[in-house]
Amino acid sequence: MADETPIEGVLRTMAVESLFPRLEPLLPAVQKPIQYVGGELNSTVKEWDSTQVRWALMYPDAYEVGLPNQGVQILYEVLNERDWILAERTYSVWPDMEKVMRDNAIPQFTVDGHRPVGAFDLLGVSFATELGYTNLLTALDLAGIPLEACERTDEHPIVLAGGHSAFNPEPIADFLDAAVLGDGEEVVLAISEVVREWKAEGSPGGRDELLFRLAVSGGVYVPKFYDVDYLPDGRIKRVAPNRSGVPSHVVKHTLMDLDKWPYPKQPLVPLAETVHERFSVEIFRGCTRGCRFCQAGMITRPVRERNISTIGEMVQNGVEASGFEEVGLLSLSSADHSEIGEVAKGLADRYEGSNVSLSLPSTRVDAFNVTLANELSRNGRRSGLTFAPEGGSERLRKVINKMVSEDDLIRTVATAYANGWRQVKLYFMCGLPTETDEDVLAIADLAQRVIATGREVSGRNDIRCTVSIGGFVPKPHTPFQWAAQESWENVDSRLSKLRSAIRSDRKYGKAIGLRYHDGQPSVVEGLLSRGDRRVGRVIRSVWADGGRFDGWSEHFSYDRWVKACEEALAGEPVDLDWYTTRERGETEVLPWDHLDAGLDREWLWEDWQDSLDEVEVEDCRWTPCFDCGVCPQMGTEIQVGPTGQKMLPIVGVSQTRQAELVAPAGSRDSG
Numbered sequence: 133m134a135d136e137t138p139i140e141g142v143l144r145t146m147a148v149e150s151l152f153p154r155l156e157p158l159l160p161a162v163q164k165p166i167q168y169v170g171g172e173l174n175s176t177v178k179e180w181d182s183t184q185v186r187w188a189l190m191y192p193d194a195y196e197v198g199l200p201n202q203g204v205q206i207l208y209e210v211l212n213e214r215d216w217i218l219a220e221r222t223y224s225v226w227p228d229m230e231k232v233m234r235d236n237a238i239p240q241f242t243v244d245g246h247r248p249v250g251a252f253d254l255l256g257v258s259f260a261t262e263l264g265y266t267n268l269l270t271a272l273d274l275a276g277i278p279l280e281a282c283e284r285t286d287e288h289p290i291v292l293a294g295g296h297s298a299f300n301p302e303p304i305a306d307f308l309d310a311a312v313l314g315d316g317e318e319v320v321l322a323i324s325e326v327v328r329e330w331k332a333e334g335s336p337g338g339r340d341e342l343l344f345r346l347a348v349s350g351g352v353y354v355p356k357f358y359d360v361d362y363l364p365d366g367r368i369k370r371v372a373p374n375r376s377g378v379p380s381h382v383v384k385h386t387l388m389d390l391d392k393w394p395y396p397k398q399p400l401v402p403l404a405e406t407v408h409e410r411f412s413v414e415i416f417r418g419c420t421r422g423c424r425f426c427q428a429g430m431i432t433r434p435v436r437e438r439n440i441s442t443i444g445e446m447v448q449n450g451v452e453a454s455g456f457e458e459v460g461l462l463s464l465s466s467a468d469h470s471e472i473g474e475v476a477k478g479l480a481d482r483y484e485g486s487n488v489s490l491s492l493p494s495t496r497v498d499a500f501n502v503t504l505a506n507e508l509s510r511n512g513r514r515s516g517l518t519f520a521p522e523g524g525s526e527r528l529r530k531v532i533n534k535m536v537s538e539d540d541l542i543r544t545v546a547t548a549y550a551n552g553w554r555q556v557k558l559y560f561m562c563g564l565p566t567e568t569d570e571d572v573l574a575i576a577d578l579a580q581r582v583i584a585t586g587r588e589v590s591g592r593n594d595i596r597c598t599v600s601i602g603g604f605v606p607k608p609h610t611p612f613q614w615a616a617q618e619s620w621e622n623v624d625s626r627l628s629k630l631r632s633a634i635r636s637d638r639k640y641g642k643a644i645g646l647r648y649h650d651g652q653p654s655v656v657e658g659l660l661s662r663g664d665r666r667v668g669r670v671i672r673s674v675w676a677d678g679g680r681f682d683g684w685s686e687h688f689s690y691d692r693w694v695k696a697c698e699e700a701l702a703g704e705p706v707d708l709d710w711y712t713t714r715e716r717g718e719t720e721v722l723p724w725d726h727l728d729a730g731l732d733r734e735w736l737w738e739d740w741q742d743s744l745d746e747v748e749v750e751d752c753r754w755t756p757c758f759d760c761g762v763c764p765q766m767g768t769e770i771q772v773g774p775t776g777q778k779m780l781p782i783v784g785v786s787q788t789r790q791a792e793l794v795a796p797a798g799s800r801d802s803g
């Protein structure tokens with residue numbers, strides 16, 4: 133059991149003042165104390181009493197991972213632009229800090245105003261991965277907020293989840309008051325309006341009434357308004373609303389005009405070391421390439437491009453506002469922007485000879501990508517180029533709809549090595565549906581061909597290829613949502629055979645680097661990704677047993693999860709294997725069926741069957757619509773250029789004009 137010095141009661145006796153005077157003397161006792169200090173460039177601390185709605189925004193991982201998170205930074209800025217809203221950030225504290233806080237009765241605090249999280253109206257938690265669920269419980273407990281939503285009173289914040297994992301929040305449904313699906317920019321403002329109005333009316337009906345208003349106002353999922361019934365064999369019988377007026381399906385939010393929302397405008401500059409130290413501009417949202425394993429691609433459809441002019445302005449303003457010397461052009465497949473050639477050339481021209489370096493974390497496998505990388509690296513280092521064939525054999529790439537032939541890949545790496553790149557990184561997955569040992573061993577053959585080609589075209593022997601392999605986890609709202617997850621034993625065995633094949637190769641083996649993790653964390657991720665409400669008991673049990681930071685290998689314990697499953701699911705007809713390695717049938721009610729990402733369920737099933745038949749599906753940006761369902765559902769269509777607009781060099785344009793150029797319509801809300 134974790135050390136649980138009670139925090140309860142502390143908040144009620146505490147004014148909403150900074151905890152920093154109590155915290156500061158304790159900081160020398162913890163690792164990296166600067167991560168708890170706040171005060172970053174472009175951070176905001178508002179007067180508590182001058183605002184009406186107050187958000188604590190949390191990224192449930194350490195500061196070094198959480199601070200660069202784009203989603204949190206965008207919402208922090210969007211909310212704080214309204215003078216009636218206050219938003220502060222909070223991150224997971226390391227176990228040493230947790231102990232110090234418990235020993236000294238210091239509650240979970242924000243890094244901006246060092247205010248107790250329990251005093252805010254809302255605690256918004258952004259989940260990029262399910263492995264942050266135990267960290268949610270730590271934060272709630274440290275904040276003095278009851279872990280179970282049903283035990284909270286009007287004194288406690290509304291705990292709301294967002295991010296990609298919120299597309300199946302069922303495993304943490306008992307710990308959440310609400311969840312939001314999809315893009316957050318507009319909906320956080322809509323939620324704030326509902327809260328402001330309810331508070332102005334004197335908070336009628338308390339917390340229950342507020343949650344009801346959020347549920348019926350559209351787009352906020354409140355788990356307690358839905359009952360889940362089970363069949364005797366453990367499958368779900370049905371999920372149905374238990375309150376009239378609550379929608380039977382909750383639909384995701386989609387921001388349709390990215391150019392009106394050019395955030396972040398004032399990127400946060402970290403004080404302590406973080407995983408990314410650059411300014412990132414999202415050049416488009418959504419992806420229709422149709423990779424069947426990719427949840428992000430499926431749930432963020434349709435494609436919505438940011439205009440080349442907006443991109444240019446955002447880069448310039450962001451660099452000026454932050455002083456970052458590295459700019460990343462982000463998206464799920466950045467080389468697919470319809471004007472990426474002009475974007476790359478425009479930015480490379482603008483920053484040639486300056487300290488600003490540009491990067492495109494694209495994984496598309498074609499020679500055009502090399503051309504772009506050459507352009508963007510004019511100013512900087514040529515460390516390595518990354519491509520993601522994902523599957524080792526051509527057969528497996530058809531199964532996952534990653535339309536890359538071996539010849540495509542070899543042509544692409546030949547272009548890269550011939551252009552002076554010395555290092556190529558290749559990303560793969562292991563444990564994909566229908567995968568055999570041969571599919572994984574094909575990675576070794578491919579890597580050997582890559583090195584042979586590289587040596588031939590460059591005439592050098594010092595070239596390298598790094599093979600990086602992740603464990604595949606079937607995700608909700610993808611065609612693989614019905615698939616059986618591979619056992620960790622099979623994944624580990626295949627990876628071990630692959631390692632032997634690469635290491636035993638005297639000619640090329642030394643030029644090939646191999647990076648992979650063992651398969652056990654993927655099984656837990658699988659449990660949490662496709663779990664239902666019964667999995668909440670497992671999460672709570674793991675947390676009570678000391679589970680923290682499950683995304684970090686040094687903190688992760690597979691045995692702890694296995695034990696918790698055995699104990700928490702005893703007496704149920706389900707277990708860890710049932711949730712992970714079991715294939716689902718077409719008619720089985722899935723825990724997330726009432727949560728709507730816009731994708732047509734029949735289309736997803738057909739795509740799953742196509743996958744098993746090794747049938748590929750094109751990208752609807754360049755071929756006719758194949759009816760995935762998103763556009764009619766959202767009442768829209770894909771938004772791609774080219775626009776023919778120019779990347780305006782706004783050097784010399786007045787500050788006022790620049791502000792006009794980048795201001796989103798309607799964003800100058802004085803409240």
Ligand code: SF4
Binds near residue numbers: 433761769770
């Ligand atoms: S509905 Fe058609 S055009 Fe829209 S994302 Fe789906 S396949 Fe593409």
